[in-house]
Amino acid sequence: MKKQIKFIISVLSFVLFSYQTFSQSTITGIGIAGHNGGPIGNYVGWQNANPLWFRTNDATNSRNRMIITDGAFGPNTGQIAMGNNLPNNFAPTARLHLHQDVASNNFISFTHIGVGATATDGFRIGITNVGFAELRQQENLPIIFYENDNSMFTLPI
Secondary structure, three states, rough: HHHHHHHHHHHHHHHHHHHHHHHOOOOOOOOOOOHHHHHOOOOOOOOOOOOOEEEEEEEEEEEEEEEOOOOOOOOOOOOOEEEEEOOOOOOOOEEEEEOOOOOEEEEEEEEOOOEOOOOOEEEEEEEOOOOOOEEEEOOOOEEEEEEEEEEEEEEOO
């Protein structure tokens, strides 16, 4: 019985030591408040300046879907990139950067329950497969431009 207790204590000690040792430079803080000097509350992140990658896998490939760069306080840090397959050395060039690894349409869509949520609903901003920039009002409604909270120009329907 004493051998079994010693074995259990040894295993628990190893697990706790390993977690403490490796968590200093790996993803930490899932559901842990104030772990290793990190923020109070639930968070997911690194304890160093490495980017945080999100990947998905299919049967043969791992695809980089999103990266968040380090969260320092400078104007060129804390950037987010999303794409269908970001290269491993990808570095976002804006606060929010959408990237395709092929020449195809790349849009952000804005929808709500009143206009629907299909590919032909709402308002879209993006770039076409040949590089044209587009603002697409996909509803039978105007586009209104504001300045200083005043309507300045309306594109009629």
